Amino acid sequence: MSPAAVLSGLLAVEVPYWASSVIKLGVVALLVPTAALVLGYVFLLKMMSFMQSRLGPMEAGPYGTLQLLADGLKFIQKEDIFPEKADRTVFALAPLVVLISTFLIYVVIPTGPDAVVAQLDVGIFYALAVSSLSVVGILMAGWASANKYALMGGLRAAGQLIAYELPLVLAVMGVVIQAGTLDLQKIVAAQAQGEIFGWDGIGNPFILTQFAGFFIFLVAVQAELTQPPFDMPVAESEIVGGYQVEYTGFRFLFFFMGEFGTAFAFAALAAVLFLGGWALPWGDLEHWAFNIAGPAIMLVKVLAVAALIFWFRFTYPRLREDQLQRMAWKFLIPLSLANIVVTGIFKVAL
């Protein structure tokens, strides 16, 4: 039997419901820390270092690859400190809330025709909804720390995340109108099977028509991730880490994993919505081989989007809170509304 036949045989095996659930849980549970490690290593440690004329970590593992694992181990060994006046329950729960919202996004991200944990009809709606859960955790952290800097960070985060939720959703609306569905799998299929003025050589990745939406989505994602130029909630030089200031050890690690895990998830959403997701425009989308090739194709696109996100992060200075709000309400939201109107007109007219 050829290897391909073996693989297709394996994939055709019927698994009981409980077993597939366990496998899917395990995949998500492994994927989030792995994603955080990959992004942390490739961009935070290496790309940033090269942009700043340094090498970054070189000692732990070949070319410093194991540095983040070593850091993670170090965090786990640290003492678990609660501030004296902290609200202990809320303080302990806050990082978990942030991390759980990250885990929940991964549930709907498709990486192949069958390689998806849950194919929801309202996939993109669900993803954006659970991603905004993290603001609850951040507000909890800011309040429970009993620290003025943490409180300011938490309030800034709340204002910022709510303001940027709107352009994020509105930017996605253009894609939804064009694809005619909220289902992420169908959005992928719409791009792979689409055509540009009758030419279907590369399908129709929505970045070509929704470039304004892509731009708004990236800006809003940057704000959602609280990365520069929108990192006021954690601004080191102003409020010394904001809501994270009192956290140590593995609770701080949770925030770190949440931040980079969410960055990966949003990059994956951008890849699915605008760059065609796991599919290649050639070949049968239902072919079993896409379950193997899909994740690899996704990874390439995710890293490309993440490179953009982190490039902004390492280059730009920080805006002020009022300037950020002004940008959201006076520039991004009108622009995304105009994008929706234009998309709607084209959708009806063509």
Place this chain on the structure above:
Amino acid sequence: MTAVGADQRQQMAYVATQAADARLNVEIETEGMTLNIGPQHPATHGTLRLVARLDGEQVVEAEPIMGYMHRGYEKLAEVRTYPQVTTLINRIDWLGSFANEVPFILAAEKLMEVEAPPRAQWIRTALFELSRIANITLFLGDMAVQLGALTPVFMAFRDREFVLNQIEAATGGRFHPNFDRIGGLKDDLPKGWIDDTKQAMEKIRDFCDEFEELVLGNEIFQARSRGIGIIPPDVGLSFGLSGANIRASGVDWDLRRDGHEALVYDQLDWKVWTHPDGDSFARYWVRLQETREATHMVDQLLDGIPSGPIMAKVPRIIKVPAGEAYAATENPLGEMGYYIVSKGDLVPFRVKIRSASFSNISITPWLLKGVYVPDIITILASLYFILGDIDR
């Protein structure tokens, strides 16, 4: 007394409810918050403490509290011989150490009535400008990192290294040269130093060009710094500001040109940069132009170094005649001066150090009223103080 009419009673009842409402509003009015910025805060680069009364994110009043790093140099100088004092005062403004030594030595030379030979003066001026570059390049990166841009500060450290290498090659010390002597310099220049320094100046000019685009040209940097922390010229002068801080307010005053010290600036072709705006952006801009100007000055100085001795005739054991003298130079941070009172002893009787940052920081309570918390950081960064220069 007349009976109160029905309509009057109604009116009084209305007034009473209004008053009750007003009381309620007063009672639930929120109190301000006192935020302690520092002494352990990344933006105070050192141990400055800032007590800010906040209303939301707006500053009602802010007061700088200094002295956490007071090392008592004025007192320590009273029990050290004149050559030993330079070791101390190297550590006042630790980023441009050589520049600290020069005004002290000049004041001592005034008292002793010796003058350094021309070669020593040219080299002294060149090293003075090199330490200015070493100091301000770090500011150019540091202010960007205070505003949240991570990368420029690493570039600043990278290119500052070229200058530090040249200072080290000439003096033997990267940070604390301790090279200036009463009547001249400790050593002559090493072989090949002039060519190497010229190459380093090329790199610093490239650095300035790069930063003009990367930082000054950035819209977010402009949005964060333009119109923030405006110092009108008269207010700045009344607070005793000096250096680039006052030149950024449009005051054309530079001790290198307007002072009377025995350095060779009058033989160079250079200009004093000023900016009319007086905001944080202007202060950054002026410092960037001054760095570039300093590289041109160093080039001219290197071309013009005359031959001759580097040390005047001074006794081995230095006893400074009785008297008083003040010398001030245009240091990287602003005017730095030493007032020396001598009783004809081996040690000075009293040394008063006028350091620039101490006066520059005194404007912060006036400047920080009504700004937002992020702007505190912008303003502090743009005023550019070194804690050692404040506390001494």
